[in-house]
Amino acid sequence: MINSRLVQSVLGGLLVLTLGLNWYVRQPSLVPNIEFAPDMYRTPRFNTYEPNSNFADGMTLRLPVAGTIARGNKPFPYGPGFRDSSRAGRELVNPFSSSDASTLERGAVVYNRYCTLCHGVDGTGGGPVVDRGFPGPPSLLRPFTRRMPDGQIIHIITHGRSRMPSHAAQIPLDDRWKIVVHVRELQNNAVASPEAGE
């Protein structure tokens, strides 16, 4: 048989004790609380640009190990210039095709984001940048560009050509390929109106 009065007085005692302890260890409001196991959040470490005696070159920030690539960054083993551009045209095959709806959708999104400002929504040129005086690019629908192999187009997107800047830093390789699919779509859909092609 539990003595309820005893339980009550023990609980009451505990309450007074915890309130008392709480009052006893109280801190002025401006002093931060006591840190328990401060190493958990104050880990000794070197900041990115801090000198570092652990390495021969004295730097904290390390260069990537030779031969490694950042996750998601597929290599594009072609330099700028015409020779590598035509080699890319001969060697590369677009891994994406217009038979895949998500490729078409993504290609249109990325093209509209990065290319329309100069090449226009339909590829014939006349984007807003051109309206403001930037020398207009040739139409992507002209026979010359239609005959250009996919690999050469992705080379132009990657390295740029003359006044067209490189887009390698902004657009991942897979998205660049999908843009090429979209450019082909623009070309094929324009067949019905050949005057658009020059």
Ligand code: HEC
């Ligand atoms: C800042 C404006 C600008 C942007 C943005 C731009 N281009 Fe260009 N593009 C040009 C110019 C200018 C040329 C002509 C370069 C030359 O004189 O050789 C060109 C040329 C090209 C050519 C070669 C066409 C031919 O018939 O010779 C292709 C293909 C091309 N661009 C595709 C793209 C794609 C795809 C994008 C989007 C990723 C893009 N461009 C973004 C300005 C731009």
